[in-house]
Amino acid sequence: MRSPAQIDETNNDLPIVILGGGFAGLFAALHLRDLHSGPIILIDQSWNFVFKPLLYELLSSEVKLELICPRYDALLHKSGITFVLGRVEAIDLDQKQVKLNGLTYSYRYLVLALGSTTSYFGIPGAKEHTRSFRTAYDTFALGQHLRNRLQIATQTEDIEERRAMLTVAIVGGGASGVEMAATLADLLPTWYIPLGGNPQDIRIVILQRGSEILKESKSDRLRETAQSALQERTASVNILLGSEVKAVHPGTVEFERNGQRWRLAAATVIWTTGNATNPVIDSLPIPAENRDEHNRLLVKPTLQLPEFPEVFAAGDCAIDPSNPQPAIAQVAYQQGAAIAHNIKALIAGKSPTPATVNLRGTLMKLGLHESAVEICDRYEVKGQLGQAIRLATYLELMPTPARNFINRTGWFTEEILKRITTV
Known part of the structure; x- marks a missing residue:
């Protein structure tokens, strides 16, 4: 194996290949x-980019599908970037090759941005009997399922069956679980009332293994805001802390709490916890000392792999141990920009520089048309104004026609941020 500091530039005509x-x-x-004017290849297993932070708005029809799930061929039209649809089968780091669809792609530089997959922690029935929320397909399937359960609830005379149809169990009390609970607690009543149902019969239950929700957040204020918001929703939200899911059966969640086993009848169980590295990342010949406890790749501050400096990694599949960052959108897009600048530097014969990430704050959806925004962990904006800032901030990241929207509203976002940060 070559020296970790050495980059082989014998074939400068090879493309930059980006996976994910x-x-x-x-x-x-x-x-x-x-x-960079040279060839660039972007490979993904889906035709569409997915703006995951706004999938809640897609579920509630607050935004349109084409806004947050644009096709790659439209995004990259006339860009000079080649898009390849396919699932990566193998990566040969020594030969600098990527294999998929029966073809081999050699690269000059490689960017690993394959994201993560869902981990079910080996819990029996979890994968088979719960619903994930990662794609547009997941979103529409969940919406159809929930509407169907509400219809069944209006037509059943059995009280216990109706109660199960109107119960949604959310496994995980992190940001995703809290946002899902707040969204559904407002959204489901708007679907159920026109059917003649009583929204007070709808029950959202968060099963959180830990002793508090939003454990990953450093802000007690945000946690308190979220707890208050969940209690103010149209439908009831119950938070069961210290609840460890042991099994999931069709229509039932089995969990342990306070040393006792419990069974919750719920026609809908949504899994919002647990990330695992992509199997392709797992299969790379990277030793354990260059991975973290979650099997993510350890990268240098420049986001390069220590043994393979022509390979960069970012997003959910990698972490810089000297400057760990949360696995959120605003971190990933800044890392992408940093990688591009470092590749340009290497091509020009210059040294890459450490990636810098500036977090604009925490953005959390807490109901229909409402959000909580914490800026620089100092200032909090809630309600509809918080939702306006959250949407404008996210839409500002979108490489889509949303730019037209930002041209009209960007002044609003900047002015709000300016006023808040100068208080």
């Missing part, structure tokens, strides 16, 4: 388009 079209991968490609 999420925030890190897509923004690396878009920035490279402006910085």
Whole structure:
């Protein structure tokens, strides 16, 4: 194996290959388009980019599908970037090759941005009997399922069956679980009331293994805001802390709490906890000392792999141990930009520089048309104004026609941020 500090530049005509079209991968490609005239290949297993933070708004019809799930061929039209649809089968780091669809792609530089997959922790029935929430397909399937359960509830005479139809169990009390609970607690009543149902019969239950919700957040204020918001929703939200799910059966969740086993009858169980590295990342010949406890790749501050400096990694599949960042959109897109600039530097014979990430704050959806926004962990904006800032901030990241919207509202976002940060 060659020296870790050595980059073989014997074939400068080879393309830059980017695996994964999420925030890190897509923004690396878009920035490279402006910085580099050579060939760039973006590979993803889906036709569409998914703006995951706004899937809640897609579920509630607050935004349209084409806004948050644009096709890659439309995003990359006339960009000079080649899009390849396919699932990566193998990566040969020594030979600098990627294999998929029966073809082999050699690369000059490689960007690993494959994201994560769902981990079910080996819990029996969890994968088979719960619903994930990662794609547009997941979103529409969940919406159809929930509407169907509400219809059944209006037509059943059995009280226990109706109660189960109107119960949604959410496994995980992190940001995703809290946002899902707040959204459904407002959304489901708007679907159920026209059917003649009583919204007070709808029950949302969060099963959180830990002793508090939003454990990953450092802000007690945000946690208190979220707890208050959940109690103010149209339908009831119950938070069961210290609840460890042991099994999931059709229509039932089995969990342990306070040393006792409990069974919750719920026709809908949504899984919002647990990430695992992509199997392709798992299969790379990277030793354990260069992975963290979650099997993510350890990268240098420049986001390069220590043994393979021509390979960059970002997003959910990698972490810089000297400057760990949360696995959120605003981090990934900045990492993508940093990778593009470092690849440009290497091509120019210069040294890469450490990636810098500036967090604008925490953005959390807490009901229909409402959000909580914490800016620099100092200032909090809630309610409809918080939702306006959250949407404008996210839409500002979108490489889509949302830019037209931002041209009209960007002044609003900047003015609000300016006023808050100068208080």
